[in-house]
Amino acid sequence: MAETxxxxxxxxxxxxxxxxxLLLIQKGNAYEFKVGGPKGSWxxxxxxxxxxxxxxxxxxxxxIGDTLLFVYLADKDSVLHVTKDDYTNCNTAAxxxxxxxxxxxxxxxxxxxxxxxxxxxxxxxxxxxxxxxxMADRSNHxxxxxxxxxxxxxxxxxxxxxxxxxxxxxxxxxxxxENPALTPSxxxxxxxxxxxxxxxxxxxxxxxxxxxxxxxxx
Numbered sequence: 474m475a476e477t478x479x480x481x482x483x484x485x486x487x488x489x490x491x492x493x494x495l496l497l498i499q500k501g502n503a504y505e506f507k508v509g510g511p512k513g514s515w516x517x518x519x520x521x522x523x524x525x526x527x528x529x530x531x532x533x534x535x536x537i538g539d540t541l542l543f544v545y546l547a548d549k550d551s552v553l554h555v556t557k558d559d560y561t562n563c564n565t566a567a568x569x570x571x572x573x574x575x576x577x578x579x580x581x582x583x584x585x586x587x588x589x590x591x592x593x594x595x596x597x598x599x600x601x602x603x604x605x606x607x608m609a610d611r612s613n614h615x616x617x618x619x620x621x622x623x624x625x626x627x628x629x630x631x632x633x634x635x636x637x638x639x640x641x642x643x644x645x646x647x648x649x650x651e652n653p654a655l656t657p658s659x660x661x662x663x664x665x666x667x668x669x670x671x672x673x674x675x676x677x678x679x680x681x682x683x684x685x686x687x688x689x690x691x
Contacts, residue, residue: 490599504536505578508603515545515552515591517579526603535607535685540580540641543589547575550601551592554579560604563597 492607509529518525521562543552553559553568571592582588584607591601 475655485546503540505540505542506533506535507542507544515543515550515601517523517591517596517601520580530603530605535581535605536608537581537607539607540578541589541605543572543577543579545575546579547573550596552577552579553592555585555588555590559604560590563590563602565590565592565594565597568592573631583607584609588611611649636662 481655495664507513509526513526513529517651539654544566545552551571551573553565553572554570557569558564579589587605587607589605590597593601
């Protein structure tokens with residue numbers, strides 16, 4: 474009996490792990506871009522007069538959550554995340570971030586421009602530099618949560634004129650009788666379950682069916 478329960482618990486853990494992995498795949502919509510392309514690397518362009526790394530960046534669409542992969546020789550080069558001015562002037566003295574592990578992964582946490590240069594000033598002068606413009610993320614949740622609500626239009630109603638002297642104020646309108654309470658037969662039907670409840674029910678049903686079928690095999 475103990476051996477049967479042990480096998481059953483292992484199957485349940487396996488199913489739960491598989492389900493969690495599938496959820497991660499569904500939500501994982503970010504991409505990793507190798508700088509320079511699949512065969513490229515973080516190095517001085519073969520043609521110093523051509524900004525090939527920036528041309529590569531212009532052919533891709535970067536969004537929040539994506540990552541850049543810099544591959545280079547750690548003992549000969551590095552990656553500096555810098556400001557726009559330092560990018561333009563190839564200033565390596567005060568970077569925002571510095572990486573020198575030879576296999577750097579940089580994640581975009583917000584939209585806007587990102588500037589990268591080589592840690593070797595001479596390499597930067599030879600166009601080993603990269604400008605990436607990051608757009609919003611791919612999910613609708615981010616865009617919906619950041620929408621600004623337009624202010625309501627100004628009121629065009631004209632305020633009522635004051636009553637003439639000696640006439641007093643008009644009597645208020647009669648109160649409307651409140652609607653009687655609905656009888657049990659007239660009560661509206663309960664709202665349908667939301668999406669999260671439906672998903673939970675489906676998952677629980679799936680696990681229950683699996684456990685039941687596993688028990689039948691013992």
